[in-house]
Amino acid sequence: MTLDLDLLPDGGMPWLDASGPEGQIVLSTRIRLARNMRGVRFPPHASDAELEEVRAAVVAAARASSRLRDAVVIEIDELPRLERQLLHERHLISRDLAGLESGKAVRRGAAVVTDGAIAAMVNEEDHLRLQVVKSGFAPSPAYADLEQLDRELGTQIPFAFHGEFGYLTSCPTNAGTGLRASVLIHLPGLVLTKEIAKVLQGLAQVGLTFRGLYGEGSEVVGNLFQLSNQTTLGKSEEELLDHLSKIVRQVIEYERQARDRLVQNAPTVIGDKVWRAYGLLRYARSLSFEETMNLLSGVRLGAGVGLIDEVSIYTLNKLLVYAQPAHVARRAERGLTDPDLPAVRATFVRQLLDDDARRGPRAGPSTSDG
Amino acid sequence: MQCQRCGERPAVIHLTTIVDNTHTEQHLCEACAVAQGIQTEATLAKFPIGNFLATLGSGTATAQPTTDAEQRCSACGATLQDFRDSGRLGCSVCYDAFGASLRMLLRRIHGSSRHVGEPYASPLGMDVPPEGEPAAEVAALREQLQRAVEAENFELAARLRDEIRSRE
Numbered sequence: 384m385t386l387d388l389d390l391l392p393d394g395g396m397p398w399l400d401a402s403g404p405e406g407q408i409v410l411s412t413r414i415r416l417a418r419n420m421r422g423v424r425f426p427p428h429a430s431d432a433e434l435e436e437v438r439a440a441v442v443a444a445a446r447a448s449s450r451l452r453d454a455v456v457i458e459i460d461e462l463p464r465l466e467r468q469l470l471h472e473r474h475l476i477s478r479d480l481a482g483l484e485s486g487k488a489v490r491r492g493a494a495v496v497t498d499g500a501i502a503a504m505v506n507e508e509d510h511l512r513l514q515v516v517k518s519g520f521a522p523s524p525a526y527a528d529l530e531q532l533d534r535e536l537g538t539q540i541p542f543a544f545h546g547e548f549g550y551l552t553s554c555p556t557n558a559g560t561g562l563r564a565s566v567l568i569h570l571p572g573l574v575l576t577k578e579i580a581k582v583l584q585g586l587a588q589v590g591l592t593f594r595g596l597y598g599e600g601s602e603v604v605g606n607l608f609q610l611s612n613q614t615t616l617g618k619s620e621e622e623l624l625d626h627l628s629k630i631v632r633q634v635i636e637y638e639r640q641a642r643d644r645l646v647q648n649a650p651t652v653i654g655d656k657v658w659r660a661y662g663l664l665r666y667a668r669s670l671s672f673e674e675t676m677n678l679l680s681g682v683r684l685g686a687g688v689g690l691i692d693e694v695s696i697y698t699l700n701k702l703l704v705y706a707q708p709a710h711v712a713r714r715a716e717r718g719l720t721d722p723d724l725p726a727v728r729a730t731f732v733r734q735l736l737d738d739d740a741r742r743g744p745r746a747g748p749s750t751s752d753g
Numbered sequence: 754m755q756c757q758r759c760g761e762r763p764a765v766i767h768l769t770t771i772v773d774n775t776h777t778e779q780h781l782c783e784a785c786a787v788a789q790g791i792q793t794e795a796t797l798a799k800f801p802i803g804n805f806l807a808t809l810g811s812g813t814a815t816a817q818p819t820t821d822a823e824q825r826c827s828a829c830g831a832t833l834q835d836f837r838d839s840g841r842l843g844c845s846v847c848y849d850a851f852g853a854s855l856r857m858l859l860r861r862i863h864g865s866s867r868h869v870g871e872p873y874a875s876p877l878g879m880d881v882p883p884e885g886e887p888a889a890e891v892a893a894l895r896e897q898l899q900r901a902v903e904a905e906n907f908e909l910a911a912r913l914r915d916e917i918r919s920r921e
Contacts, residue, residue, distance in 0.1 A: 530871075543845035545845070551848050553842060616866065617865025
């Protein structure tokens, strides 16, 4: 099976256009609900036959729903590694579902049913992980979409639900509501002013947790943090989202203040940092993934505080996705470990930035597709 | 007050345990508390679930009998030991099979073991009761008991415990 992600509107990433609230600081808001089918063992313990049965039931339920009726079904256990990683890099599926965790193979029956904006991951750690991603900071609209899909699928598939513990999940850290909301946020101001440690520590005290770009266990690259609720039980969905929203608003405000201070107190330092980053991205002939992410962070900061207007946030979001290893490898039609990938990446980055610069200040969405 | 284990650092954790009406108190510094497998809110964020699991059914700071580890889920055959090893439960029935241990674990992770979010009506119809539905009052009593223990109101805690036993 060959994967054609162009079948999905916006390649499955409608959040790239940075049209959502607080788009200068918050890239996306993702919410997921964990659900399991009653009477079937959880995926880590289930037999191949059970996993297949779950997949068939979910696909049938999705076809009967209003939201996923015409969705694309991607059978992940049929895909080669590069394509699984590609899906993961687009945040369409988790690392676990992509079978990228070290020492673990892709699970039988692993699938994603998606229309790009909303998706049902099948046979992740739980039978079902419903997920929605929105541009910018938008927890309430994201949850509203998800709630409808959850209700529709719940009438087709009997979910495992407990009178006391709520929705039952493979790992007790997800039980209850099964709800995890995470906000992908860019915090270079707090990193540069060295206030980030204090902020992250504060988050832990109020029941929030942070992760890197790729979710659980991943490192922070390019000053991008995923902030999410740590607990899922004992509070209602609304309370969990309200709490997260309140805290994230505060973090956004801190970041804004940090940026203002940087621009006021160290305009030369910050200007130099931003333009150097832009210069390197625009002219370098070989770029590693990590270097690209860090330089993109500098340019994003510059665009956010109005220092650079040659490049749009949309282009920066696109680069964030398309400069990742599997995307570059696929573009070059090479393997993931090919030594020429940094050169291919640099050429691609240069192309997109050139396009934006040619279009002039505050360019709209780029047409050169990835 | 000094830590009663190392005698060096100040005691910041004061743990009260009641097992079969025997009331014991421990006063520990944070390091010794961690060394004894006791999780506190301060240490909560720093420790992954594996650390919680390590104390499950081992009797540390809990009233759980050690035989819990050998309990087996009647539906999938998983044991509490399996759960401690992998961090993943076998199936939804495990939540009832290991109810007592899980309730405690859920409280440690989430600060509560009671779902207050959206209810779910199974498409199978009302003739099938939700899994493990305990009388709602008993669940509420358990929460009250937990709060009473936390507030060190032992008289109330004992009354609540007897009340729960009589109803179960």
